[in-house]
Amino acid sequence: MAESFLFSIAESLITKLASHAFQEASRVVGLYDHLRDLKKTLSLVKAVLLDAEQKQEHNHELQEWLRQLKSVFYDAQDVLDEFECQTLRKQVVKAHGTIKDEVSHFFSSSNPLVFRSKMAQQIKDVSKRLDKVAADRHKFGLLIIDVDIRVIHRRDTSRMTHSGVSDSYVIGREHDKEKIIELLMQQNPNDDDKSLSVIPIVGIGGLGKTTLAKFVFNDKRIDGCFTLKMWVCVSDDFDINQLIIKIINSANVVADAPPRQLNLNMVDLEQSLIQLRNKLAHKKFLLVLDDVWNNDRVKWVELRNLLQEGVAAGSKILVTTRTDSIASMMGTVTSHKLQSLSPENSLSLFVKWAFKEGEEEKHPHLVNIGKEIVKKCRGVPLAVRTLGSLLFSKFEANEWEYVRDNEIWNLPQKKDDILPALKLSYDFFPSYLRQCFALFSLYPKDYSFLSDEVAKLWGALGVLASPRKNETPEDVVKQYLDELLSRSFLQDFIDGGTFYEFKIHDLVHDLAVFVTKEECLLVNSHIQNIPENIRHLSFAEYSCLGNSFTSKSVAVRTIMFPNGAEGGSIESLLNTCVSKFKLWRVLDLSYSTCETLPHSIGMLKHLRYFSIENNRIIKRLPNSICKLQNLQLLSVRGCKKLKALPKGLRKLISLRHLKITTKQPVLPYSEITNLITLAHLSIESSHNMESILGGVKFPALKTLNVSDCHSLKSLPLDATNFPELETLFVQDCVNLDLDLWMDHHEEQSPMLKLKCVGFWGLPQLVALPQWLQETANSLQTLFIKNCDNLEMLPEWLSTLTNLKTLAISDCPKLISRLDNIHHLTALERLRISGCPELCRKCQPHVGEFWSKISHIKDVIIIEEP
Template sequence: MTQSMAESFIFSIAESLITKLASHAFQEASRVVGLYDHLRDLKKTLSLVKAVLLDAEQKQEHNHELQEWLRQLKSVFYDAQDVLDEFECQTLRKQLLKAHGTIKDEVSHFFSSSNPLGFRSKMAQQIKDLSKRLDKVAADRHKFGLRIIDVDTRVVHRRDTSRMTHSRVSDSDVIGREHDKEKLIELLMQQNPNDDDKNLSVIPIVGIGGLGKTTLAKFVFNDERVDECFKLKMWVCVSDDFDIYQLFIKIINSANVADAPLPQQNLDMVDLEQLQNQLRNILAGQKFLLVLDDVWNDDRLKWVELRNLIKVGGAAGSRILVTTRIDSIASMMGTVTSHKLQSLSPENSLSLFVKWAFKEGEEEKHPHLVNIGKEIVKKCRGVPLAVRTLGSSLFSKFEANEWEYVRDNEIWNLPQNKGDILPALKLSYDFLPSYLKQCFALFSLYPKDYSFNSDEVARLWGALGLLASPRKDATPENIVKQYLDELLSRSFLQDFIDFGTICLFKIPYLVHDLALFVAKDECLLVNSHTQNIPDNILHLSFAEYNFLGNSFTSKSVAVRTIIFPNGAEGGSVESLLNTCVSKFKLLRVLDLKDSTCKTLPRSIGKLKHLRYFSIENNRNIERLPNSICKLQNLQLLNVWGCKKLEALPKGLGKLISLRLLWITTKQPVLPYSEITNLISLAHLYIGSSYNMESIFGRVKLPALKTLNVAYCDSLKSLTLDVTNFPELETLIVVACVNLDLDLWKEHHEERNGKLKLKLLGFRDLPQLVALPQWLQETANSLQSLRISGCDNLEILPEWLSTMTNLKVLLISDCPKLISLPDNIDHLAALEWLRIVGCPELCRKCQPHVGEFWSKISHIKEVFIEEP
């Protein structure tokens, strides 16, 4: 397990480069500059290399020469990303020059540095050098006998003999699974009324690697009651390759174990039709139990084919028990709800640990070691394989310092054998689609037990160019949701709450260890133990500002990310900023939230690759240098909570790539003429701008999806005309005490079309006595309505029941609200209702006894606070 894993990102990097080179915009731009032929050659070589990368990734583990080849390739790929990025920067500048062509002010100065001919020859030289390097490395691919695999099928085919399971288990080896066993046996023996030949009951056990799914299946398989119930029992380890033909052979051999198994080579000569007849004869009229252990196949067609071929033979009441790590596979195969395996209790974990760390009874002689063992077990978070891994590594070792070493070290730093916890979890990682591997690795930049929200990871993944989608119309938000759903399905996330537009989640403890392990060549979370920063690190995260210290003695010019996940509290980051500008010219992400610097260097405008810049909650900064507006690649600018900021920088309209903008400013009016140029702006947050009187005049923001306005005390009106904001989906208004919420009544006559809001939130608005009339417009689109801290809200209108798509209704701390609309039971789509801090209303909605209960009892999730 010492082998470096960063090469597993390499396929997705190649894919993103090829996609970029093939895009229409890129090809057009390269023609204009006269670099089309150079880039076409580069793309050709890239495609040749990409074709063998998947095979190389799978074969690298035991081949150091191949690992080195992949490392060299990755270095060329990253340089290619930087060169293509620079080319895009220049293209964006050209676009800007066209748009601002007539403005003489600072635009000419803006471009004086970029002599188009000089730029062309510089780029041509860089691309030639890249192509040369790539050709040189690519030529070596023939040395390794690599196969061409064009598509990442998401499944790594490998014969890993350590994963081949069998059905034997000793009951004394199983601790803390009695309850699970009883539940499964009950399911297996249940007489279903619809038990006939047409229905074959399939029961999935699902959970993360190392949780004990196979052990539990063996525990059930070997129970005497199961023996009596099923005359024929078969155990098949499916593992990686879901080949129908091979599975038939395995099932037939497993059925024949009682007699002599059929010779393998004879079966290999037989066609599928004959195999099917043979299986039909074996199963004929028998009530059977078939265990399919360790399934990774997510191809429904293959599964349905196998199921249909199996179910033609057996008697009613036959069962299939499936173990898998992946939720979506469990639900595809299962005919009943999946049995989700939970972690072991601390007591059971300790019993299991003692069993593996000591000979029987030996622990009584070493109570001090058992005490250290209790601490070690906490690291394992109830995952039996982790407990067994660490317990067996200490077997017959009685020196306290050896036990303390295991207690004080990260699991991923400890030696691991083939069947131990990290290799088991790493298998889950190997099976991830290539585009998810890099996204997953970046979780290692955050501390253990960190509470994530989907917006935060979306910003990071997006700024690093990791959100690719084959679908043209997919938004970054849709792609992030899809990625998180896939990771959740594989048990890589926990405590997952989906609020529609945003999700909250955590990374399980051991999965975080896995992220640290696979990312260790590229990502570093700097803490008090960090001595120095290795040269190859691309992504840096500082657990605390104090750890910045001497870390930057390294030559790591390639750094692309610097973040402070817990904030750079107390940090005057001027020297860090100067280092960034002088050394880290390739930075994509710079997040300095909670820092205390008073100024930013003008030279920040040189960080032309920067996509993401935040100084959120800096309480000292008064001005931003106008040079920040030279960052045409910038997608995210966050100055939210910078309460001393006098004004936004001049030239804001030049940030033509900006998608997300958080603003706090002392200005009374937004610079409309600038804001209107931000045609890509999708999310705008305006907060603590106490002087701001109006937000939009006649500004058009065609891409705006989210508007969040908070703590703007002077704000009186907010004009949202659907023709100017056709894509607006989320509107949140917080503590704007003078805002008239009948937002645009004076414009109502002129307006055409209706707003398509999906989420609406009102919080801490004492002026709100009734919901504004215009809300009726959103009857067909609104999915989530949240009202909180509105002290004077007295009534919810009857027309609320026309909200046909409303899924979430959250009402909190509205003490004067005492009733719900009469026909609230018409809200058929409503799935989530939460009412707290409304004493009288809570009393009337109490389950089973309140007068309104009958109207809301149909809702799936109802939480009513006790009065």
């Protein structure tokens, strides 16, 4: 429930009020005393919140008290944000304003005298309400606990850095694995039989169906049996066209670059079918359809018939589902029913996650308590693993007994429901982490998260702790995700060096929905009414928007469409709502269709995140967007008809993320160079630009993505102008000469500190550019894809001794030797595909280079026929 966030909210308010900048600004406008009194009351309330959160479960009066507090806290946030908006506005007028701006500022409601009077009244109102609610705290006998001690103990997460599964952490499933492999390797009775065999795995949620399927999928015997392996998570949606696209993408993933693949969403069904036939033609394939919920036989038969065209004998489909009827409908053999783990195997799995190897021998009394905890998990591996992770590095018996005896086990629950086990782990989260986790509920199940989009949302909604010295918000996000990962709340986790990709289990998603049902709502076609207290709204599709907004919905802070707002015209939405929803922090209208935006969008002064990316119609943006001084992210990426960027970008003094598509031949450098906090810049499909960024200094830029800029000839970057650059992606810039990277500089010049580099679709690339050698001491990830004329890897590649991931795909002329690859001592992940000569020489056990690469932990070599 949302009241479990209150300690974190109170802490963030107090931190803001205590900051030097805030105190100085409050003195200037004469509000120092008012804000000091507000801070004092907040501190008194905060002291009892942790105890109140723990005691609220069965005390309805306490729950109501916390709800009242929450309402006051959010109003206090809005008042303080209003104060910050005014401070930022003054900075902009002072630095970039004209006489006209200053006069306008004086006669507006932002006039210092008017503003002071208005703010003083609002602060008094909030303080009065807070004092009234705070006075009731004594009724509940609450203890004073000033520090949230529910810290998360860090642990080694290296075993979870890819979507595979480590054999050592799969317990009690060896027999199941062998049974499935036997079915997969069986030949059809008639060798000419081209029909598909479909093998279903059935079991309740959290039982380990997906883990078992991965256990099988990654077995070496399967590699030798099938020419092509594909993995598709189906989940709730069984749209034929989307499934075909997922299958095609999975077939493309063999060598893989970062998680963003070729966007096939705009491809129609006929084009998709052509690509599907080309991918599967005459290949013996294994396709895993994970987490199937569809019980419409017509849809299944249609998909099966499409997959059967031109199929090679012996091809198989492995299906995981929770439902017997679906397994019966799809399967061609008897379903494999997955059973609960035995008590012995459950305890073994629990011990694996609760202790370091061998550590349990020192704590037999804790193991005995663990046996009782494991009984409550009913043999469900997800529950066992989650509670084992919860108790990792805890050696006090009372902590274990608390988990064993906690009343949450007695809460009403459905048959086979393990939500209480997960909720108990959630209750041990620090308050700040609860807020962040709960926002996962705004995304659909089986959503592939990227750490950078999580960072943008969490940052825009103000749920991140302030970075410490020499830290960035992205560093804080990484710490939070590491903490969630260490507690088994994330899965399919891929560490890309400077980014993460991950998913969350369906039951973990259910938990996120459960704990934040009073604040966040993912709206689908089944939801008719939106509760008035909802603050964060996410729409499964634009058609769900309907008449969702009412006069009671003014508290809404987030509007987003995680699957895109395609087909939606947002003019009416914005014209109707801008005046009403003045508190919006996040407005994501990706893929929407509208020709203009209202000038009134400049009234959304609290807005921190605005995206209209991939709108294929819009030609101009109102300059009033540049009045949004709080804006941290602005994305017009993929707006291919956009003639120019709005004037006044220099006024966006809080901007950290800028994604651009424009018809302009030259970027407005005089504007952009003023964005001294800009950390992430993406320039895409800007076909009129021949050169960008030359001689321009970006002191805080960490990520640069340049793609589909057909006229671009040079990209002059150097460490002097880009001292913090860590990630560089260059894609589909067909005239770009990477050797014209920079002017020759003196030996004493600073070196680039790139950690992650990706080159895609660069036909002019014959050899890797020499300047890349500069990054020998920093580069961790290198992706190369669709470089048709790349002929060799340089000898100096062996000097990249920090390289952890090397992925090369679809470079047909690449014949380079790998004699020195053993010098890459940090290399953990090697992917090579679509490079016929190199793939042949790297084939496991038989290729002449195999001895050079066999020591690498994770190797995939796929030679496309």
